[in-house]
Amino acid sequence: MSTENSVGPKTIPLLEEQVQKILLEAKKQGATACEVSVSTSQSLAVTVRQQEVETVEFNRDQGFGITVYSGKRKGSASTTVTDVNAIHETVAAALEIAKHTSEDEYAGLAEPELMAKDLPDLELFSAWNITPTQAIEKLLACEAAAFDTDKRITNADGTSLNTWRGCRVYGNSHGFIGGYTSTSHSMSCIMIGEDKGQMQRDYWYDVNLVGEKLASPVSIGQEAAQRTVGRLGAKSIATCEVPVIFSTDVAASLFGHLLGAISGSSIYRKSSFLEGAVGKQLFPNWLNIEEKPRLKATLNSASFDGDGLATYDKSIITQGQLMTYLLGVYSGRKLGLPSTANASGCHNVFVSHGQSGLTGLLKKMDRGLLITELMGSGVNLVTGDYSRGAAGFWVENGEIQYPVQEITVAGNLKDMFSQIIDIGNDVDARRNIKTGSILIEKMAIAGA
Numbered sequence: 001m002s003t004e005n006s007v008g009p010k011t012i013p014l015l016e017e018q019v020q021k022i023l024l025e026a027k028k029q030g031a032t033a034c035e036v037s038v039s040t041s042q043s044l045a046v047t048v049r050q051q052e053v054e055t056v057e058f059n060r061d062q063g064f065g066i067t068v069y070s071g072k073r074k075g076s077a078s079t080t081v082t083d084v085n086a087i088h089e090t091v092a093a094a095l096e097i098a099k100h101t102s103e104d105e106y107a108g109l110a111e112p113e114l115m116a117k118d119l120p121d122l123e124l125f126s127a128w129n130i131t132p133t134q135a136i137e138k139l140l141a142c143e144a145a146a147f148d149t150d151k152r153i154t155n156a157d158g159t160s161l162n163t164w165r166g167c168r169v170y171g172n173s174h175g176f177i178g179g180y181t182s183t184s185h186s187m188s189c190i191m192i193g194e195d196k197g198q199m200q201r202d203y204w205y206d207v208n209l210v211g212e213k214l215a216s217p218v219s220i221g222q223e224a225a226q227r228t229v230g231r232l233g234a235k236s237i238a239t240c241e242v243p244v245i246f247s248t249d250v251a252a253s254l255f256g257h258l259l260g261a262i263s264g265s266s267i268y269r270k271s272s273f274l275e276g277a278v279g280k281q282l283f284p285n286w287l288n289i290e291e292k293p294r295l296k297a298t299l300n301s302a303s304f305d306g307d308g309l310a311t312y313d314k315s316i317i318t319q320g321q322l323m324t325y326l327l328g329v330y331s332g333r334k335l336g337l338p339s340t341a342n343a344s345g346c347h348n349v350f351v352s353h354g355q356s357g358l359t360g361l362l363k364k365m366d367r368g369l370l371i372t373e374l375m376g377s378g379v380n381l382v383t384g385d386y387s388r389g390a391a392g393f394w395v396e397n398g399e400i401q402y403p404v405q406e407i408t409v410a411g412n413l414k415d416m417f418s419q420i421i422d423i424g425n426d427v428d429a430r431r432n433i434k435t436g437s438i439l440i441e442k443m444a445i446a447g448a
Helices: 011-028 084-099 132-149 217-230 248-261 264-268 329-335 358-365 413-418
Strands: 033-049 052-070 073-079 153-172 177-195 198-208 240-246 289-291 314-318 349-351 368-375 385-396 399-412 420-423 438-446
Touching: 011 033, 011 052, 011 084, 011 153, 011 177, 033 132, 052 084, 052 132, 073 084, 132 153, 132 177, 132 217, 153 198, 153 217, 177 217, 198 217, 240 248, 240 358, 248 349, 248 368, 248 413, 264 329, 358 420, 358 438, 368 399, 385 413, 399 413, 413 420
Parallel strands: 240 368
Antiparallel strands: 033 052, 033 153, 052 073, 153 177, 177 198, 240 438, 289 314, 289 349, 368 385, 385 399, 399 438, 420 438
């Protein structure tokens, strides 16, 4: 990717200057308060398929989100350009919107004394100046390795490399302004296998803040192929109620539902099955969940949230008990609680785990279902009811017997959380929610 005029650390002061101009314009036009969030990014995306280059795309995006307050009325507008006329028109549009909105006693910026004062450099930026030619070479090697792994690999469904760099700046009329740059680089390989008239598809990938630290193209291709052929011969199973393991590939989604259910917006709207659950036992008493948003050189870290408050380490679950909801300033005011600096979500969530890897969990389960893929969105956060299509492997005597497909797993998240028997040490560090495979006492499986 060309370094000329690239997004990088030098972008921050330029965006901060533009944010300041917008804040001044809002004050000039009569706004009682204003906040501006801007993000700019550039990316290179390359895809090959069947040893042919399919796409080479370069993208550069920029957007300014402007929110103005007129007393307790709020209006928002956005723009992608920042010349004088565009800024004037966008601020005017936001103020015009504010005139037509109802007063909201909870609206407004966070209190000035809550603004983040300590904004350390979290070392989130590592440019990868890879050229399209170099990217294509890596992808061709990745796909070739997948085809060479097993003769049952008969087709490819896309092998891709993406390199992204971005800059985010937030400022408001309290005088707060903060910004940081970050990067994310990834490579993925999707393959198709065929045997005895059955076709299966699977993939593998890696993602890293540092492009040079990605797993090798050959290893990614080989893993994608092995996972694909491992699914050949899949069949359904009879309806049953058995122990279930959510492999590390899909385990994070369970805790994602937890975070969604304890978000401030879900709680104040009374649309969560965990309303009123703070202080209550949700998980076994050995399980802890923590957020660590300020880890250096780590994907997903952030030093401040969407309200300009400093992020901080916090315990979400301690000895199985829910310790806090996840709040921004607005949701906190609605609930009469202080913000937890989660206006822009959670950053780096760590789930405690035991000593066993997946092999140990399989032996502990003895007989049941190992889930490696989930499909559909049948999760109701109002009731906690859970029902999703799934695929994976049937397990007997602690050993994988054969692949399974065309099944549905069902339960209720409260029961699933309380019935966690163990969590493996096979933690997937690539994800924002870092957890190992999860063994649950029992779930309903609908099969043939």
